[in-house]
Amino acid sequence: MTSEETFELSMPAKPEQPNEIGVAIPDSPESDHEIINRVDWLIDKIHKCEQAKLACMLEIYQNQYWKMDFSSFELFCKERLGFSKQYVYRCINAAKMLEAGVPVANPNQSLALEGLDIEQAKEVWDRAAEVAEESGKKVTAGMLKRARNNKELVDRAASGTIDITLLSEPFMEIVASLRECKELLQLICNSQDGVWMSYQPMAVKLRDIAEAVKFATPHTQCPQCSGSGCASCRDLGWIPKAREIASDQ
């Protein structure tokens, strides 16, 4: 790290008092405007530090320095860095993106791009950057997530392949958990300690939720557009049972 990148907290607003970890934390500035500037400055500092950290991790990983003392990279991460392997991989991924010209600034942004190749990541970044520019903000992990979802929707429509079974899986998972929840509820209600609960009214509510989820679950490819996306399917390419029933009427 260069001296410019060291993590020092300068610009104290008032005389500082060292806290228990021995770092002097400046008091908050008076005005909202000053606070906003301070936060921008701090975040910038943190991001710079993150980038330096990412490069260090990438060097250890690529040059396989961890092999000196450890049998696995995972052990090195845990013992020497105190990080989980998943977190370090996320950082390494961010470092690789940086190298390839995708300007991720922290592991959260990298997570939003996880699993994409560099070309796809660039595309998603550019989409998010457009949105950020329109609103006069910097790219955030949330913007990347939304840009990625949009891109996936568009790609899916363009390829014309919609896997209803796959799409419906998370919905069915909710239905299954609700069923489990209902069974558990019944068990407790029938036990001594469940005396303050009344099973039936709660079971009815849980059943209602399960029904609502089932009706909204991906059911079939949109008959209007055959999956390419239209107003009828809200550009999803598939319709739920509820939509089918509504069209029948």
Ligand SMILES: [Zn+2]
């Ligand atoms: Zn459609």
